Amino acid sequence: MGRHEIEPLDQEEDLLKRSPAQRSVLLVGSGLALVAFLLPSLLLILGMLQPSPKPPPPEPAGILS
Known part of the structure; x- marks a missing residue:
């Protein structure tokens, strides 16, 4: 069996090969993925922190004409 050398993952060298x-x-894509991942939980937390709206006061019972 032949031995295969496993090349170490060098991200810096990989980044140097990429154009600006x-x-x-990649930066925008990873940012969007992060926002899509964190946004639902963030909205849930913000929704729980908001004071719940007060129910409208009951209308006085009167004669409807």
Whole structure:
């Protein structure tokens, strides 16, 4: 059996090979993924922190004409 050398993952070298446009696309994509991942839980927390709206006062019972 032949031995296969496993190349270490060098992210810095990988980043140097990418053009600035590719890096910006990756940055924007990862930012959007992070927002999509965190937004639902953030909205849930913010919704729980808001004071609940008071129910409208009951209308006085009167004669309807």
